[in-house]
Amino acid sequence: MENTQTERYHQQIESIFSEMGKVVVGQRYMINRLLIGLFTNGHILLEGVPGLAKTLTVNTLSKILHLQFQRIQFTPDLLPADLIGTMIYNQKQSVFEVKKGPIFANMILADEINRSPAKVQSALLEAMQEKQVTIGETTYMLDRPFLVLATQNPVEQEGTYPLPEAQVDRFMMKVYVDYPTKAEELEVMRRMANMSFAGEVQTILTKEDVAEITKAINAVNISESLEQYIVELIFATRKPAEYGLREEANYIQFGASPRASISLNRAAKAIAFFNKRDYVLPEDIKEVASDVLNHRITLNYEAEADGVTARQIIDRILSKVSITK
Incomplete structure (x- = not known):
């Protein structure tokens, strides 16, 4: 790998942190771990109490990366078909057609994943491990990169379902998100109390850039x-x-x-x-x-x-x- 090329990748990574800083205050540790998952094809589980910018961070990162993004809000009444898709009967043509679910994207935000029962959590297993989904009798390959970023509230909280061990093991890392410092919280309050705050970010990386950085890391x-x-x-x-x-x-x-x-x-x-x-x-x-x-x-x-x-x-x-x- 040429040094100039490698330097460009390092500059791009630093630019990601700079762009994230326009919206998210602090949380550099969490952003670092999300990028590790992105560049090494590993899924990340974020755990922390509500209000620590977990969802905002993932959402902002998806805007900075030129990747297809889907946010799935996990709820107690969510069904596996809501996640991966299902077969729909077309009355006009008298045939069954495949309606793909939100899992068909590059970045998946599984928000509050432990708010859904085990059967929905398990629906993620094949997609996370095999990078494919089976609907009916047909198997569909998912686009690369494919990254699941899941957030969960602490299990002690009411209305949560602990993730099965087989599901948890599919995540490359489990990152604990902590409270901000006093200075960071002051900045968060000032930004978010301003009703006109937009927090616009620029696109830094393309799908091809992500693939090249992945190759460079693999060569370490x-x-x-x-x-x-x-x-x-x-x-x-x-x-x-x-x-x-x-x-x-x-x-x-x-x-x-x-x-x-x-x-x-x-x-x-x-x-x-x-x-x-x-x-x-x-x-x-x-x-x-x-x-x-x-x-x-x-x-x-x-x-x-x-x-x-x-x-x-x-x-x-x-x-x-x-x-x-």
Whole structure:
């Protein structure tokens, strides 16, 4: 890859952050993770209480990228056919015709995904994993890139349905969205209290640009020792006692799946690329480890009783597992 080409990609990525700043105050961390998902073909799950600009951020990002966008509001009465489409009978021609659902887009915002029951959540499985949808007896390939950005309210909130483990594992990262700082909240209040605030943004990337940046990230080098380090981190979630994590072993019911290794590798490459490097450092892996693993470690009731979180366990694993030369 020519340096001038790579520099152009880095400038485009910085321009995305600048354009996002015209509408969204702060939340650079969330935007960074959304871009990692976009450029590595990974779906992102955003969790946070209502009002933290999750939907606004995804909506604004879709405008900056020249991609087809669909927003699906998940509700308790939503049906799988409302998501993927269905067969409609044409009385004039006496034939069944396919009516494609909103899933046929490049970017899907699954808003408040845990407001719908399991049968609707499961309808996303084939689309997210196989990049295809089956309606009737016909299978339709989805356009690339295909990215599902799902938002959910904390499970403790009333009227929510916890996502099944198989569904959660399809997401590359689960990103916790936190409250803004005092300065950011002051800026949010001033902007949104202004009734004439429009927040117009410009298109930065095309579908072809996204594909080229994806290729550039895929070409980032990762050493064998760091590949082995990723595998050791994943195995530490499955057999923590073997890594000297005996206390944590009492809390973990199931460890991370092989998808975690793949996602951690891809995300670390993206972080390295964003930092204008063509090689991965251990810090890149550690930076995204919590986002990649926090939803893939299933804790038992004892952990819940003791107030232990997956993120705390991940921090202990990162401090315990070392890199072998």
